[in-house]
Amino acid sequence: MNNFVELLGIWVGAIYILMVYSYLYKDNPLFKFAQSTVLGGAVAHITLMAIQSVNRLVVGGLMEGKIIYVLPIIFGVTLYARYYTEYRWITRYGLAVITGSFVGIRLGPEISAVFIKQVKSSMLSFSTANIYDSIGHLIIAVFTAFTIIYFIFDKKLIPKPSIHKKTMMLGRLALSCSIGYTAGTYFITRFSFLIDRLQYLFFTWIGLG
């Protein structure tokens, strides 16, 4: 039985891969069907995980005598009030708790972890033991400065047109390098996805090698 289920899973996976890749030829109902079922499956999985989490953490906590766990249930239920026009205002309380806690938890460490340390790391020493590190640090500082200038300083702040044109060009160059690098890694990642699926089709489904 286990072998049959496993084999069925492999065939379903392979058929879905072929249905999705059929889009490369042209848009067709098979692709739309595969897209819809995968999306539906993902939503179903998330819903089940949410129910399981509530059962394990909230109900589990209540069973241990922690009455305060009633509050998450109350705030969670208020979110469903949005479906009733007359009581929609109740939703705001649940949303306020969720948003407020998220912002509060996030904002404090954000300043240190994301803002200050990143600014600090863009101003590294130009004199290091390794010449390539020194050049790298110089490029980081210059590109950071010109990218900021590109976004912030308009013609009113840099009145001389020739200087403005050159600083804008350098800012665009910095952005282009960054975006080009990201685009390159993006393609490499997509190729990894393709290779993995081809490996599945050739070796797991067809059984070559």
Add this chain to the structure above:
Amino acid sequence: MNEKKKEKHKTLAEKIIAFDERYLYFVIFIIFSFPLLKPLGLPLVVTEQPRKTFEAIEALEPGSIVVLGLGAESGSWMDQGPPTEAVLTHLMRKPGIRLVGMTISPQGEMFWETALKNVGERGKEYGVDYVWLGFIPGQEVGLASAASDISECFVGTDAYGTPFDELPLMKEINSANDVDLLVVYTWSDLGFFAWLRQWADPYHLKYIIMPLGAQVGIYISFLASGQIYSWVAGTRQAGEYQLLLKEPGPILATMDAQSTGHIFTVLLMIVGNTIFILRKRGKEAQ
């Protein structure tokens, strides 16, 4: 003469642009399939970051506790699954290392089972050497709760409902203060920053990540600042990690396809940029 030359180039560029891309997709299929079916044996060089990750795990002393944040998603597992399994293999086979796993992704539990099945326990005992705590709802808020008090966050049970009292490992870890290394599978900015803000930065943990290959450009500034210690990014670095582990796996078999694919991409970029320049010159000539 110059005018005739420009006319010829202009026609060629337009011909290439009008080329049906479905033929290109077929060529890509051949380029990637051939090395998979008939490996070419192209050399693979181990780069700095996988080596640094390997050395960091090798340097862990017996009894060290590693937290594995497995924020896996089906849309990214193809690229991040291999490095995760490679690092998990290292963690599971190294004696004395204890592992606590959790996830902020709803699909993480599913991929923990997949990874563990592929890697194997390798002599480690559940509850003593490794524990899977399961899914934490609430994203960053849940992580913050877990960082300060794991027992409170998970209501004193693991993902399978086993109370912490019956798991010897959980008697030795109750917050991020007890952790020696943080290894995180992160495919989204939300996951990466959440672990950074709530675990790595406030508790000064060594933060190793397994990002998508495409995210390396985004996170490289955090590597430069020292907030990320190292990474194993994408399938390629997973292959390099397998070389370091001396455990060749199916990932190494795909390295030739990766290499030929990258070479083909570079060729396409050269062709595309050449066409761009030729068209620009054609318009200027007009």
